[in-house]
Amino acid sequence: MPLTKQKRLEEFELIRWIQQQAGNGAHLALGIGDDCSIQPQQPDRDLLTSIDLLIEDIHFKREWSNMFDLGRKSAAVNISDIAAMGGTPQSVFLGIGRPKTIDDTEIKEFLSGFLAEIKTYGAVLTGGDSCGSPGPLMISVTVQGEVPTGDAICRQGASYGDAIYVSGSLGDSALALHQLQHGRQPDAYLKQRFHTPTPRVALGQELSKRHLATAMLDVSDGLIADLGHILAASNVGAELNLDAIPLSAAFKRLLDDDSALIDFALAGGEDYELVFTSPLKDLDQHINLPLAVTRIGSISQQPGLHIRQTNGEPYHCRRGGFDHFS
Numbered sequence: 001m002p003l004t005k006q007k008r009l010e011e012f013e014l015i016r017w018i019q020q021q022a023g024n025g026a027h028l029a030l031g032i033g034d035d036c037s038i039q040p041q042q043p044d045r046d047l048l049t050s051i052d053l054l055i056e057d058i059h060f061k062r063e064w065s066n067m068f069d070l071g072r073k074s075a076a077v078n079i080s081d082i083a084a085m086g087g088t089p090q091s092v093f094l095g096i097g098r099p100k101t102i103d104d105t106e107i108k109e110f111l112s113g114f115l116a117e118i119k120t121y122g123a124v125l126t127g128g129d130s131c132g133s134p135g136p137l138m139i140s141v142t143v144q145g146e147v148p149t150g151d152a153i154c155r156q157g158a159s160y161g162d163a164i165y166v167s168g169s170l171g172d173s174a175l176a177l178h179q180l181q182h183g184r185q186p187d188a189y190l191k192q193r194f195h196t197p198t199p200r201v202a203l204g205q206e207l208s209k210r211h212l213a214t215a216m217l218d219v220s221d222g223l224i225a226d227l228g229h230i231l232a233a234s235n236v237g238a239e240l241n242l243d244a245i246p247l248s249a250a251f252k253r254l255l256d257d258d259s260a261l262i263d264f265a266l267a268g269g270e271d272y273e274l275v276f277t278s279p280l281k282d283l284d285q286h287i288n289l290p291l292a293v294t295r296i297g298s299i300s301q302q303p304g305l306h307i308r309q310t311n312g313e314p315y316h317c318r319r320g321g322f323d324h325f326s
């Protein structure tokens with residue numbers, strides 16, 4: 001259906017508003033407004049690029065979140081991929097498929113949250129695309145970052161004897177989601193962990209700059225599934241200590257009443273914490289950041305992922321990791 005003149009004006013007005021809000025990046029020769037942005041290349045840097053989609057009713061429900069927080073989360077989960085390589089985010093590209101039910105105020109709220117989040121990490125909105133959607137709200141985010149040549153931390157470098165670490169705590173986000181899905185209101189802390197996760201950019205940068213980690217990724221689909229990617233890429237196995245999995249006070253309070261909830265920490269997903277391996281056994285002593293880093297196990301020669309309880313018995317998690325196609 002051809003767009004009316006008035007509708008097109010609205011579309012470009014919104015893009016002009018986005019352009020004004022986005023500002024200019026010092027690393028760019030040209031940002032929003034032309035057919036492409038232009039970024040001069042640095043000879044001693046590797047360019048990191050990642051894309052992720054967020055689709056209404058798959059990744060979020062509009063009734064659970066406000067549009068500002070949804071904007072923040074859309075940015076954060078993508079910036080988390082740059083953090084997971086140890087890089088510095090720079091340019092972000094935003095695609096929006098917008099249903100008619102979202103008005104200008106809501107879309108501006110979304111963009112304000114998105115821009116506030118990327119600004120926190122020094123990144124700039126550099127381009128994107130906007131169109132109508134006959135169905136759900138669809139968000140596509142591409143993020144680019146940089147790392148000194150050769151310093152990016154990949155999934156493939158883990159070797160036998162390395163210790164396995166995780167930042168922050170696990171399971172909060174999945175527990176909040178579980179409560180929302182069952183019509184309950186999570187407490188403020190758990191809610192915040194689900195709606196506005198924090199990409200661990202400073203930790204990733206520290207690990208890459210000081211060459212402290214051999215393999216790394218961010219936990220989006222759940223610890224077991226995502227650590228499994230490191231094991232497959234590195235061709236090794238792992239032993240995890242169940243009691244070492246870091247849990248928040250809010251999570252522990254609920255775990256006291258229902259010990260089965262531990263599976264949300266092992267396989268829930270959307271933690272956006274960093275899981276990494278290192279030959280150092282006391283890595284927490286080497287990092288001076290206001291973020292806990294916990295040793296949860298070690299890389300073994302025996303293939304597969306084995307979880308042990310304190311009494312030495314194996315633990316079998318009853319949840320699978322998140323899989324879009326299962």
Ligand SMILES: Nc1ncnc2c1ncn2[C@@H]1O[C@H](COP(=O)(O)OP(=O)(O)OP(=O)(O)O)[C@@H](O)[C@H]1O
Nearest residue numbers: 049050051052053077078081084217218219220221
């Ligand atoms: N449709 C696709 N076309 C090309 N490459 C893809 C496609 N889907 C995924 N990939 C690539 O597969 C790899 C793994 O993607 P995946 O989405 O599982 O990882 P991730 O983005 O780190 O995790 P998550 O999406 O759960 O945050 C990435 O290199 C990604 O670019």
Ligand SMILES: Cc1ncc(C[n+]2csc(CCOP(=O)(O)O)c2C)c(N)n1
Nearest residue numbers: 057058059060061220221268269270322
């Ligand atoms: C409404 C609603 N239902 C379910 C979930 C849970 N969820 C969706 S995608 C995903 C994995 C990460 O995504 P990706 O692999 O695409 O990066 C998880 C755990 C949610 N957030 N909202």
Ligand SMILES: [Mg+2]
Nearest residue numbers: 051052053220
């Ligand atoms: Mg992905």
